[in-house]
Each structure stands twice: as structure tokens, then as C-alpha cells.
Amino acid sequence: MYNSLRVPVADPKRSYLAHKEAIDRAITKVLSEGHYILGKEVAAFEASFAAFVGVSAAVGLGSGTDALALALRAHGIARGDGVVTVSHTSVATVAAAELVGAVPVLADIEPAFYTLDPASLERALAGHISGGHGTKPPIKAVIVVHLYGQPAAMWEIASICARRDIVIIEDCAQAHDAALADRGVGSWGTAAFSFYPTKNLGALGDGGAVTTNDPAIAEKVKMLREYGWRQRYVSEILGVSSRLDELQAGILRAKLPRLRDENRRRQAIALAYDEGLGDAIGRPARRAGASHVFHQYVVRVPEREAFQEALRRRGIGTNVHYPVPVHLQPAYRDRVWLVGGALPVTERTANEVLSLPMFPELTDDEVALTIKTILDVCRSRQAA
């Protein structure tokens, strides 16, 4: 699927090949030690990942979606509680709230940064929501998504939440090592990470983690991931089965030491796109003081589908994250609450965003070809 193009939009196999020796060694080690679930690799990865994020604990889980759901549950979010998040995100963010029986309340985004608009959050907390069924849900938590690798407006959001005792869950699935000034994402609240293969830190299968500075939350998530056990075979609370496995943990341990360099490479590619594309296309804005880790490099184009098709014909892969906002999807349309009854910035954004090829193994030649092809397509559009 990826490789029929001259420049693919993503290529997880290249990530494997870039780390082949270390990954093969890690896999052989796990296979020969013969312990495949919750052993030494998971414990060692949890310790290094917590240190990397700059928090006291990480708990390895089956996926990023589970990480969000178990983070909510660990904070006591349950059936009927309102959870504010955005509609311009992976559907996983909203699915996680639904998994715990919570009621999604979808807020609008900042037009330049595509992340939760603090003003929209304030309106949600003031009760200006409509569209769902029954009585308005009491809002207990916010899932803040650091979309595309750009940190959300955490200082404003954190102060709004502190005033009203709202739990903050950070969705860091696209933002491993992103930061605002010196403060890394994942340190404002309890955070959820995904290790889906194309994420900035990707496994070769599914995986996720919760990170936290609260030992009680870490302990609770550890119990929840395995049937509510603290002690084997004793379910103290209701739990699920969601474990990072030893193979994936070994692979992630092998890759973690180079994550920071790989993010720098993403940032260098982003800079090359910025400089090469100039004003031909709507380029991504960076929040002041933010370290954006460019999970995606997202541009804005009118008549996006035609533009995407023109690039595809010339061998350049692109993707749309995300073409249909969650509140317009069939499964969610008639059940979610919307701040102010409509999300105009979200809907406008979803019609125009286009993600360019972005992964650390992209070559300079591929980046140059992508830029040249986009400029060509822009020129032929102007001529038309």
C-alpha cells in the first residue's frame, strides 16, 4: 500500500530497518528467555520511558486507546460523567471516553494550532453545550490532545481545570517528547501514549502506556490492566486485559535511545518544507515557545481532494488527518454534546488539512522531490 509511490506518506518498515540490529537482538533475547507477558522487558521499558517523559511512573498497556480509557478509570471517571475533548482528533480519543461509559463533550479548536481552544473549554464548563441526549452531563475530565506533535495551550487549560477541579488527561499519542518551554507534554496531568507503528515512538504491533507522577494512579492502572489484580488471582477491582507484551517492550527499549534524534530529524524536514514551500500553501504554525515534534506536517489547501489526487498521480503520498470530524461520524453524530451546538473551526479545518510525507527516514532527495512536486501542482493550478 505504501510503496507504489515515489515518496510514501509513512513507511514503518524503514523504521524497522533503521533499528534492525537492535530490534533483532531484542526479539531474540525475549524469544529465548521464554517469558512473554509482564516480565523484565516491560518493567525495564516502563522505567526508561518514565524517565524519558520526566515523570515518576509509566505503565505499559495494550494500546493508546486503552491507555486513555484506563487513565480515565484510574481517576474515577465513570458512567454518565462528562469528558470534554476535541472532535478534530483520532476517533480513538473519543472512543476511549465511550469505553468507560463517559459522555463525550466536544469542543472547538484553535484555528492556527488545531488543538483544544481554551475559550471553548470555558464555555463547556459554563454549560453552553447541546446536541446530546437527556440532561447535561456533569463535566469531570478533559482529554487534551497534542495533535500532530504540537503541544496544546497547556498553561491556560491547566489553570481553567485547576479552578474547577477538573481532571486533565493528556493524549500524547502523537507527541512523544513535545514540550512547552522546558516542560514536556505528559507532565501536566496523567498522560496516555500510543506506540502504534507509525507514531514517533512505534512498536511493531500495538502498544501504549500511561504516565503519571501520582503513585496511586500508577498502581491503579497496573491493577486495571490485569483483571483488577494487585495479587495474582485476586480481583480487588473490576479490570480488563490490556498489557504491553515483552516483545513490543523489547522493541521499544531498542528504539527509545534514538527517539530524540529522530524527532530532530522530523523538525529538520519540517524546516525544509517551510523554506521550500514558502507561501505556496498554508504552512503549519508553531505555538510560541513550543517544541513541536511533527508527528505530521499538515498544510492547508483549498480543493484538497483534487490537490491530493494531483500529487498522487505524480508519485507523492499524502494523507488526511482527519477527513470527517468525530461529531459528524455515523456512530457519534446523534450522541455527542457540542460546545455551543456547532464546531465551525473544526469543520473548516477538516475540509482543508493535508498531511505531507513525514517520518525520520525520509531522505533529503525525497523531501526535495515532494517540495518541487507541490510547487509544480500549485503553479499548474494557478495557470488553470
Ligand SMILES: *Cc1c(COP(=O)(O)O)cnc(C)c1O
Ligand atoms: C494513535 C492515536 C490514539 C490511539 O492509539 P492506539 O494505540 O491506536 O489505540 C489516540 N489518540 C491519538 C491522537 C492518536 O493519534
